[in-house]
Amino acid sequence: MVEIFKTNIENKKQAERILASLxxxxxxxxxxVDLEDCDKILRVEGEAIVPDKVIxxxxxxxxxCEMLPE
Structure with missing residues (x-):
């Protein structure tokens, strides 16, 4: 399962901190996190993703952080 989220993470330092905590x-x-994308995409892969918990x-x-529609 893969979920894609739009974020406002602005730089590598923020991304590294959030990714480590997640x-x-x-x-x-x-x-x-894809900082090159205009939506600063957070991509989450796993068996049991609970989008509300990630958000x-x-x-x-x-x-x-918000889920992008499929």
Missing amino acids: SATFPDLKVN DFVSVTGHH
Whole structure:
């Protein structure tokens, strides 16, 4: 399963911090951020993704995160 989220993560340092925290909190998920994309895409792969938990987690870091429609 793969879920794609639009974020406002602006730079590599922010992305690294958020990805490290996401990986620690959700160790079964594979995560990455595409800062080159205009939507600053957060891509999450795994067996049991709960989109609301990912959105809430990123929001707590002070960043916007929303699921993109398929």
